[in-house]
Amino acid sequence: MKRKSIDIPSCDNCKNSKDFFCNLSEPEKQIISEKKGDNFYKKGQVIFYEGNHANGLFCLYDGKVKLTKLGKDGKEQIIRFSKDGDILGYRSLLSNEPYHATATAMEDSYICTISKEKFLTVIEDNPKLSFKVIQLLSKDLKGAEQHLIDVAQKSVKERIAESLLLLQTTFGYLADNRTINIQMSRSEIADMAGTTTESTIRTLAQLNEKNIIELNGKNIVINDMKELIKCSNSYD
Amino acid sequence: MKRKSIDIPSCDNCKNSKDFFCNLSEPEKQIISEKKGDNFYKKGQVIFYEGNHANGLFCLYDGKVKLTKLGKDGKEQIIRFSKDGDILGYRSLLSNEPYHATATAMEDSYICTISKEKFLTVIEDNPKLSFKVIQLLSKDLKGAEQHLIDVAQKSVKERIAESLLLLQTTFGYLADNRTINIQMSRSEIADMAGTTTESTIRTLAQLNEKNIIELNGKNIVINDMKELIKCSNSYD
DNA sequence: CGTCAGCTTGATTACTTTCAATTGTTGTGG
DNA sequence: CCACAACAATTGAAAGTAATCAAGCTGACG
Numbered sequence: 001m002k003r004k005s006i007d008i009p010s011c012d013n014c015k016n017s018k019d020f021f022c023n024l025s026e027p028e029k030q031i032i033s034e035k036k037g038d039n040f041y042k043k044g045q046v047i048f049y050e051g052n053h054a055n056g057l058f059c060l061y062d063g064k065v066k067l068t069k070l071g072k073d074g075k076e077q078i079i080r081f082s083k084d085g086d087i088l089g090y091r092s093l094l095s096n097e098p099y100h101a102t103a104t105a106m107e108d109s110y111i112c113t114i115s116k117e118k119f120l121t122v123i124e125d126n127p128k129l130s131f132k133v134i135q136l137l138s139k140d141l142k143g144a145e146q147h148l149i150d151v152a153q154k155s156v157k158e159r160i161a162e163s164l165l166l167l168q169t170t171f172g173y174l175a176d177n178r179t180i181n182i183q184m185s186r187s188e189i190a191d192m193a194g195t196t197t198e199s200t201i202r203t204l205a206q207l208n209e210k211n212i213i214e215l216n217g218k219n220i221v222i223n224d225m226k227e228l229i230k231c232s233n234s235y236d
Numbered sequence: 237m238k239r240k241s242i243d244i245p246s247c248d249n250c251k252n253s254k255d256f257f258c259n260l261s262e263p264e265k266q267i268i269s270e271k272k273g274d275n276f277y278k279k280g281q282v283i284f285y286e287g288n289h290a291n292g293l294f295c296l297y298d299g300k301v302k303l304t305k306l307g308k309d310g311k312e313q314i315i316r317f318s319k320d321g322d323i324l325g326y327r328s329l330l331s332n333e334p335y336h337a338t339a340t341a342m343e344d345s346y347i348c349t350i351s352k353e354k355f356l357t358v359i360e361d362n363p364k365l366s367f368k369v370i371q372l373l374s375k376d377l378k379g380a381e382q383h384l385i386d387v388a389q390k391s392v393k394e395r396i397a398e399s400l401l402l403l404q405t406t407f408g409y410l411a412d413n414r415t416i417n418i419q420m421s422r423s424e425i426a427d428m429a430g431t432t433t434e435s436t437i438r439t440l441a442q443l444n445e446k447n448i449i450e451l452n453g454k455n456i457v458i459n460d461m462k463e464l465i466k467c468s469n470s471y472d
Numbered sequence: 473c474g475t476c477a478g479c480t481t482g483a484t485t486a487c488t489t490t491c492a493a494t495t496g497t498t499g500t501g502g
Numbered sequence: 503c504c505a506c507a508a509c510a511a512t513t514g515a516a517a518g519t520a521a522t523c524a525a526g527c528t529g530a531c532g
Contacts, residue, residue: 069381071389072469079381094367095374100381130366131330137373138331144380145305145315145336152387152430153307156520186479194388199520201480217529233308392488422511432489437512453497 011036014112015085016059020136023128031122037113047088047103047111054092054099056113060084063109064171064182067101068191078192079147080140081106081170090133091140093119106182151194154233159193160203161232164213166192168222183218207231247272250348251321252295256372259364267358273349283324283339283347290328290335292349296320299345300407300418303337304427314428315383316376317342317406326369327376329355342418387430390469395429396439397468400449402428404458419454443467 011017011033021032038061041047047058050069065082079101082088092099093116105111123129150162164180171181184192190200204220207213212228214221222228247253247269257268274297277283283294286305301318315337318324328335329352341347359365386398400416407417420428426436440456443449448464450457458464 069385071385072394075389077385077388079384091374091377094370097374097378100378124363127360127363127366130363130370134330134366134369134373137370137377138327138333141327141373141377141380142333142336144377144384148315148380148384148387149305149307149313151384152313153311158308196521197479198481198522202520205480433511434490434513435488438488441512 014059014061016061016087019085020087020132021129023126023132024122028122028126031118032114036115036118039111039113041105041109041111043105043107045105047105048099050100050102051098054089054097055116057090057093057116057119058088058103059112059114060086060088061110061112063111064106065103065109065111066106066188067103069101076191077194078188080143083171087136090119091137094133106184156193156195156199157203157206157231158233159195160189160200161207161228162234163189163193164220164222165228165232165234167220174219178221178223179216180220180222185218250295250297252297252323255321256323256368257365259362259368260358264358264362267354268350272351275347275349277341277345277347279341279343281341283341284335286336286338287334290325290333291352293326293329293352293355294324294339295348295350296322296324297346297348299347300342301339301345301347302342302424303339305337312427313430314424316379319407323372326355327373330369342420392429392431392435393439393442393467394469395431396425396436397443397464398470399425399429400456400458401464401468401470403456410455414459415452415455415457421454 011021011029017029021029024032036059037056041063047065048054060082062084065086065088066078067080067082067088068076068078071077082103088103088111089099123133150159154162167180167182167184173179174181186200186204187197189204190197193200204213204215207228208215210227212222212224212231214223247257247265253265257265260268272295273292277299283301284290296318298320301322301324302314303316303318303324304312304314307313318339324339324347325335359369386395390398403416403418403420409415410417422436422440423433425440426433429436440449440451443464444451446463448458448460448467450459
């Protein structure tokens with residue numbers, strides 16, 4: 001099994017210390033970082049399953065994760081992504097409910113685990129951390145509601161364009177500044193846009209035809225961002 | 237203008253004191269309840285508009301409210317409902333963003349307003365209130381994600397059935413224990429299910445045909461709950 | 473070099489929307 | 503109280519969109 005060669009996780013390098021956990025006092029940081037579990041997840045490996053009980057918080061040190069929910073006839077729907085510096089699983093943990101979605105590594109990832117107890121200890125005495133959680137939830141909720149309205153009202157073509165734009169804003173470009181920095185199968189893109197693999201393929205082919213995007217296997221290059229936005233019919 | 241004859245709002249009778257604000261100390265309750273604005277909203281009246289700046293928290297004493305977002309070509313999408321004892325507008329207030337949705341009274345309603353400053357003062361020193369907010373957001377997020385997957389994967393018939401079920405669980409029945417306790421136009425139901433008015437009418441007619449529901453003008457009676465659930469293809 | 477999974481394409485079918493026309497309801501002013 | 507206007511609900515027919523089904527194709531890998 002090949003591993004990405006990255007530094008071994010340390011909270012000092014972790015983007016989360018600068019963001020989510022930035023308001024922690026030194027003792028609090030100690031509590032969080034000592035004896036945290038840190039794990040390597042291979043591409044495709046599941047971090048937690050929808051319906052399972054939540055007993056920890058996941059801290060994404062490096063990698064890319066998709067959150068999916070099972071829908072009608074077992075069809076998967078991608079509801080959100082996480083990447084370096086994101087926190088995962090805080091919602092189920094705080095509302096004391098089972099995970100509502102399944103988290104899967106989209107590429108080899110390093111993810112640390114913070115136990116429920118430690119996290120709750122720290123958050124109880126730290127209103128600023130609560131506030132961070134509120135902000136995260138607000139952001140997720142806003143995203144979910146926007147996604148909802150997109151799926152409800154847009155055509156397949158518009159949803160595919162929208163999905164590509166979301167992938168770009170979420171994961172950015174490769175070094176060439178043109179290729180979206182994530183590889184997904186056609187069926188994963190379909191799960192994201194809420195359509196079928198076949199329709200996804202046809203739509204991507206159309207966009208390729210018009211030189212709006214360029215397809216290199218699983219790499220997708222955005223040639224004409226302006227036109228892609230127009231295709232997505234964004235109204236915000 | 238006719239008004240529903242209800243008691244004038246008092247925090248003592250308000251469901252929110254027993255729920256959202258239940259952990260407040262007496263002095264805190266004083267701060268919140270003194271000089272709060274309380275207002276009557278006529279059916280159809282807008283409480284706040286998408287895009288406007290948030291400067292207060294709304295406390296729904298009595299009534300029913302729909303939250304809508306504008307989508308493609310100005311088509312409305314209903315994203316959520318609020319009713320007696322619900323809090324509105326906390327998200328935009330806490331994340332210091334403009335309202336992301338428009339709130340409209342679906343029937344005559346009494347809604348109190350708590351100023352931003354007062355609310356922030358109280359929440360800063362009250363972790364339990366923060367936690368309440370986190371729980372509300374979690375619940376909304378869960379609902380939005382479920383709604384997303386429903387709209388993305390279900391047929392119009394399933395979505396209409398689902399919408400009726402949601403209306404029932406949200407607003408309950410009238411005294412007869414069979415009629416859904418809310419009146420909506422066909423186009424509002426369409427905005428909820430993410431379809432057109434015509435399709436909504438046809439689908440409701442079908443359900444009526446099969447004696448699963450009964451249509452009395454704007455009143456909808458659920459005759460066969462079991463079958464309606466089956467129609468909605470609920471998988472949870 | 474064969475196999476398997478993912479990708480692609482075409483044809484057909486099913487479902488929804490759209491458009492147009494009609495009927496029904498409600499509120500208002502005379 | 504009636505007539506009218508405005509809006510909501512309904513119905514039918516036609517057009518469009520996307521899903522489904524079936525069949526090749528391709529590339530990675532043992």
